[in-house]
Amino acid sequence: MFHPEAVAVIGASATPSKWGFGILHNLIQGQFPGPIYPINLKEKEILGRKAYPSLAETPGPVDLAVIVVPPEKVIPAVLDCGRKGVAAAVIITAGFGEVGAEEMRRQEELSRVIRQTGMAAIGPNCQGVMSAQSRLFAQFLWLFPPAGKISIVSQSGNVGGSLMGRGMAFGIGFSKFVSSGNEAVTKCHELLEYFGEDPETEVVMAYLEGVPEGRAFFRALKRVTPRKPVLILKGGVTEAGSRACASHTGILAGESDLFASACRQAGAVLVDTLDDLFYSAVTFASQPLPRTNRVGIVTWGGGWGVLAADACVREGLCLPALPAEVIAELNEFLPSRWSHNNPVDLAAGGGPGVLSRTLELMVKSPAFDGVVQLGIGISSFLRFMTQSSFFFGHADRAKVRETLLSMAVESDKKFSEKVMRLSRETGKPILSASDTASTPSEDNVVMQTFRQEGKIIYPTPFHAARCLGHLARYARFRQKIKGEKPGQG
Amino acid sequence: MFHPEAVAVIGASATPSKWGFGILHNLIQGQFPGPIYPINLKEKEILGRKAYPSLAETPGPVDLAVIVVPPEKVIPAVLDCGRKGVAAAVIITAGFGEVGAEEMRRQEELSRVIRQTGMAAIGPNCQGVMSAQSRLFAQFLWLFPPAGKISIVSQSGNVGGSLMGRGMAFGIGFSKFVSSGNEAVTKCHELLEYFGEDPETEVVMAYLEGVPEGRAFFRALKRVTPRKPVLILKGGVTEAGSRACASHTGILAGESDLFASACRQAGAVLVDTLDDLFYSAVTFASQPLPRTNRVGIVTWGGGWGVLAADACVREGLCLPALPAEVIAELNEFLPSRWSHNNPVDLAAGGGPGVLSRTLELMVKSPAFDGVVQLGIGISSFLRFMTQSSFFFGHADRAKVRETLLSMAVESDKKFSEKVMRLSRETGKPILSASDTASTPSEDNVVMQTFRQEGKIIYPTPFHAARCLGHLARYARFRQKIKGEKPGQG
Structure with missing residues (x-):
């Protein structure tokens, strides 16, 4: 089904509005590496591929057939597949059990026939299948x-x-x-x-x-x-x-x-x-699974920290107080107005170096097995700010703008790489949330850095807390299954 | 506070990283129409505006003062405001009750002084105030x-x-x-x-x-x-x-x-x-308030309809069965596989004309006082499809692509205008949800049409159901307050 060597589209069409066109198109567009056989009674060629009047006439073996013919022709098509020795079929065609009792009888007949052929079969009444590693996009939706x-x-x-x-x-x-x-x-x-x-x-x-x-x-x-x-x-x-x-x-x-x-x-x-x-x-x-449900929060701004704390608690996560040694170390470089609390609220002070040091202390502290970090991506905000600003619109300040931006991009890059590295080194999940996630753009350096490791920035603290909650519950389930004692929470 | 004629920024600064710069900048950038007075001991001019060493020396009356000086200078600044006859102040400066007991005493002293002057005052420890109709952006965040x-x-x-x-x-x-x-x-x-x-x-x-x-x-x-x-x-x-x-x-x-x-x-x-x-x-x-909590759902695709139905019921909304006359009328133009049910599932068939007629029947039926409509914006999807397609990449098919796109844009425009018109004519809320909402772009015709009436397209059925739930509960509260009987639900 997912690793075929040759695919046939039974009911392939040359008319762009038809499903038999879309599916053939997507197979080709997806760059499926093996032969693709359009089956169509009338056409000689569809989308640059030689078409065949029947499955029997295709020149080589076929592993997967995608069936897009009208409902009454589905069973004959399945029988053709059986005769050809096709291993698997995807039946796109609708008009079976979802319609009514009569059509349900047709579906039961279809099941019986498929079982006799010994084929694997998906559907009917479906959108298709996709297997990205095999470059198989046997589906109607043009999504790759x-x-x-x-x-x-x-x-x-x-x-x-x-x-x-x-x-x-x-x-x-x-x-x-x-x-x-x-x-x-x-x-x-x-x-x-x-x-x-x-x-x-x-x-x-x-x-x-x-x-x-x-x-x-x-x-x-x-x-x-x-x-x-x-x-x-x-x-x-x-x-x-x-x-x-x-x-x-x-x-x-x-x-x-x-x-x-x-x-x-x-x-x-x-x-x-x-x-x-x-x-x-x-x-x-x-993200790695956390050992326990003990979470630390680091935030640039108070409101998001409050909302994250609420959301974490509602997810069954635990927010331990800051250990005395963490407080002592933070006191050394944070401005005095910092929260002295978990969430660690930097109160929009101190710059990216301070954020980075704070995050490191929290992630490395044995008091926490996961961290929610709020406020990342100063460069995209700065780009937005300076673009909308008369000050930076002045010709003599263009250079200031560029300098500020390149500094912000550099510090965003360093910080997001540090988030990745800290998570790898400690084996702890770090979930970052920011307004910057609402505007995915190619020049957003933090989103790009995260993307390279398959990570995302969450659009709100609620999203981050919810996902960390799922991770922690699943981690506990895995520990139980293995007969492990839970980490102290 | 919200409609001042002249504003002073006490603690205005020429240094872009300071809050006293950001606030002055945003006042100017926001095009506040009256005089803006930067107050700063050393500077003669900041951001092109003449600066004054003290509030007392400003040439005209001041209605609103934004105070950005260090905490120990806030009370003297407030006293200056009192002497000048300033009506309102926004105190941005942090370092008061949020820090500790000592700073709380400073905040209490501040309150006492302000009360003596008779001023209105926002803060301390705040980000500012904004009044868009007065073009007053007396805030630190560069958001307009x-x-x-x-x-x-x-x-x-x-x-x-x-x-x-x-x-x-x-x-x-x-x-x-x-x-x-x-x-x-x-x-x-x-x-x-x-x-x-x-x-x-x-x-x-x-x-x-x-x-x-x-x-x-x-x-x-x-x-x-x-x-x-x-x-x-x-x-x-x-x-x-x-x-x-x-x-x-x-x-x-x-x-x-x-x-x-x-x-x-x-x-x-x-x-x-x-x-x-x-x-x-x-x-x-x-959106108008619905008369009752009875909702109809119209969907292009089954899964979103199922999720919307669940979400509506969880919100306390009621999904009445389709009245016989609506079924009879829909039977006349829908393909036979349609759901015959509320949600009305068009099963991705019939084109935009059919969607439009179906929506009209549902909205106008007395059985429903609000409608959730799923799947709008074919043109942005088509644009996306055809851009990623080798078929439309061929030179001889560029014209086909343009024709299809302009047809889709036209039909999207007509349909979204119809949604607006139907809601106005019937006084019923119609909430549209679509994947198209996740990619706000300038060429998205449905989002643009909605935007003209202050409306949005919801990114998922859950968002639409949740918001309609809020509308219906609030409508019921209003009816109760007025002693009205609820509409039959």
Whole structure:
């Protein structure tokens, strides 16, 4: 499914508005390295590739078939695949179990036929599959995120698309994406199991509306979570949402509280929103697990520190008081108005050197196993300030502006590299939040430095606290599984 | 305070890194129309303005003084203001009650002196004040949001800055911003009361760490909420957060559950996060209040519809079934696979004309008093698709690309104008969410159209549902206050 050598698109089309065009286009655009065979009765060539009137007539073996023909032609296409010896199929076509009882019978017939051929099959009623390391973009959405460690199984194509789109905006990579659709044959728990074994996958994200085989799902979950974090966003937790599921993927959402508590017991990370899902996945893919839930906060400005402290406590994190030796060391170089408290509030004073020394003391202190750092990226703010300023608009001050900016860029670069280094050296997560995250731009040096290690800057203290909460809970679960005593919290 | 004719900056500086420079700079940059007097012992001129060695020597009357001198010089500066007959002062200087007991005594002395002069005074330990309609930017942060209907009182300068920064990014205007600091004289409840009467303010946002006079605060709140929504984000709701408050603004956060329930009783809208505060304020400033909590959802893609339905129900909104006549009308032009359900899921079919007709039917149906609409802005997605496509990269297809794009831009423009018109005509809120909101850009036609009416596109269904929940709860509060029966829900 994810590492084919040759792909056929059954129902490929030369008409740009059709799905059979988009999928073929994306396979080519994604630079799939093996042969791609468009199957179309009438065309001789589509998008520069020789087209074939039938799968049987393709010149070589085919490992993966993407099926985009109308619903009544899907079973014949699957039979063709069986005769050709195709190992796996992705059935994009909708019009099955999600529509009504009659179409559900068609879907059951389809499952039966696929099982007879022995093929693996995704769908029907799905958006496609993506495997970035294999450069396989067998999907309708024109999204080409970079290769990374996160894999996605989604019972919704557009939720998966939203996640990949964010990945592209923030430079976050994915390994595999499966839009599982109606799951007529391959169920989400089988995909979960697969991702559990997949060496290219380190974090699993799932958007689920319902699990067709509950027991098998929880068994699979329990096998994966001790090794890899599994993040789950559940759709259809209310009656209205559940009704919407049935007409969407044809999968009925089950009892939600039961589902949630079973997931939690099985070690899954339950998230609440799309943002939560995205930011958590990036966090698990880029941050070490904390040994305990003891957190230090370092902030440039008071309000964000207060909000971060609240958010951390609400996430079950613990904010120990500053040890006396940390206070003594900070007293040596901080202006006297600093908070003398955790959060360490620098009160917008002291410059980037001071921030850097403070952060180092906090991260290295045995009192803390994780740090939330607020206010990073002075250079982008300075760029914005000076651009909107009449003072720096004067010709004779252009040089001052450039000097200030290059100093700020240099100090941002040094500081963000130090954040990376401190986290590597101590094995502790450091989560940075700043307004600078709301304006991703190519010249934002801190975001670029973070991006090189797959990290992001969180847009608010709430995002950082939430993600650190997930990390700490999952770390505790892993310790329990291994029979370890928790770090003292 | 907010409409002065002449402003003095006591402690103005010619050194760009100093606060006394930033504040003077921003007053000038903001194009304050009256005289601005820098007060500085040594300089003859700062930033092109004649400087004066003392307030007494300024040539005309001064209404507002911004005080940026060191803490020990604040009281003498206030006394100068008293002699000059200055009506109001903003005391930026820190080093008062937020530091310790001794500095608290200095703050109490300051309050006493100010009261004797009869001045109004904001601070100390604050970031400044802003009054966009008067073009008064007497603040340190170099932020110049457009003029609008929302006013902010914040006990934190950086939280206020985050809010104004977002406003600028989304083109959302503000009327006034006050960083209230330690509230040595003017308390947050007095500002609330003022905003309640201010004809330029239609929505009030507050970030509060603690209220120094609880009873007065709730009395003020009760007077304002029947006329204007007051949105409150509370910092210091946990013990750790509360400790952080004390060393930040010198204000002790009180009992939080009690505070929250009292706020709710007084009709305030309590929000949880910075995002919640920003999006809710924009929503109240730009959307009509719904008559009831009955909501219809229209979605292009299933997953977002499911998540929106869940989020609406969690917000206490009600999703009535589609009336038979709406189903019958939709059957006439929707492809047969549509959901036949609320959410109305168009299953990515039918084109923008169909979306427009569906939305109109839902908004006009008496079954719904508000609509959440998911998936808007095909043109920015198309621009993104075609830019990343080898197909449209071919020279002979550049024309196809341009044709498709201009069609999409045209249809986006028509559709977003229709959303505005439908909401105006029916008096019902319509909240649109789309991935397109995550990439604000100048050529995004839907965002531009929304912006003209002060509206935004929400980045996820959760944001839209949350904001509609706030609207509906506040609408119910208003109905109760007026003794109206609620609309049937």
